[in-house]
Amino acid sequence: MARAPVSCFIISKNEADRIARTIRAVRPWVDEVVVVDSESADDTVGVALAEGARVITQPWLGFGGQKRFAEEQCRNDWVFNLDADEVVTPQLMQEILAVFANERPGFVAYGMPLKMVYPGCAKPRPLARDHWYVRLYNRRFVRFRHSRIHNSVVTGSHAVGRLQAPIHHFSMRSFADMKRKLNERTWLLVDNASPNGAGSLRLRLLSELPMNFFKYYVVRRHCMGGLKGLRYAAIQASYRYLKIYRIWRAAQQREKSSRSPLTA
CATH class of the missing domain: 3.90.550.10 (Spore Coat Polysaccharide Biosynthesis Protein SpsA; Chain A)
Incomplete structure (x- = not known):
């Protein structure tokens, strides 16, 4: 060859x-x-x-x-x-x-x-x-x-x-492996996210889960994958939501810390 x-x-x-x-x-x-x-x-x-x-x-x-x-x-x-x-x-x-x-x-x-x-x-x-x-x-x-x-x-x-x-x-050895990898990736993205206000992120908490489920299940055609496709889309959407939730929680903590009075 x-x-x-x-x-x-x-x-x-x-x-x-x-x-x-x-x-x-x-x-x-x-x-x-x-x-x-x-x-x-x-x-x-x-x-x-x-x-x-x-x-x-x-x-x-x-x-x-x-x-x-x-x-x-x-x-x-x-x-x-x-x-x-x-x-x-x-x-x-x-x-x-x-x-x-x-x-x-x-x-x-x-x-x-x-x-x-x-x-x-x-x-x-x-x-x-x-x-x-x-x-x-x-x-x-x-x-x-x-x-x-x-x-x-x-x-x-x-x-x-x-x-x-x-x-x-062949990105997943199993769906449990998929969740583990997504959890690690989510924390990496959270640790490297640009600072955002908690208020702007709150709106994304409402849309992130359904929007991403539609993207994976319909737009990326995991609807053609039967039950495995449904499971894949649901897991991806859940961790996309979890990423925004974790970034939002970090923003809340930053805002709370900035309002706290200085202590001696």
Whole structure:
């Protein structure tokens, strides 16, 4: 099989049970696979090495910082980012190989859809509409944002090509795992939220739950996922509401503290 002049990089922590599948889907057709591991307590490093990846250990730098570090470890300027719970489909592989067939890609960055797979399922729900991200790009022109909480590629004024085939995202080991991850993510967002007045946030408390349930269940088509889709939409909406509630409570505490008289 022809290889694309691309370095695939993956950041990981405690992904021994799923990173092999991610690496196997790209190893035959990319130039190298680089895994940047943030001190896993399981056998992630051993599994990645056994699958032919080059592994570098780096303590956690935040989402954007870790991915920028990983970009710099690659030997090619063209890089392809995957998370350890994502799998490239054969159709996407063919599209990426076609980008490099003439050795001169038409864009400096390419985006593609990510379609989520429910726990216990092998493929996404029908008509899945989850996310679209830039994952294939030339690091001489665009890079990941240097942010603790965000991990998006900043393309600026550069035009972005669109690939049609998806990455399959096995983001949850179970719905309990989903809740754990959302709870951790919610606290991270709360800790890094911009200061807001409690009054302005109170209005969002009324709309956040129904608005997000509609977004996930209808707009993103989890209504096509049966009971699992209903459960997924309800959990996502609940944690979106919980994020605003926690930010609102923090704002209340700040306002209360600012009104309290100084004590000797």
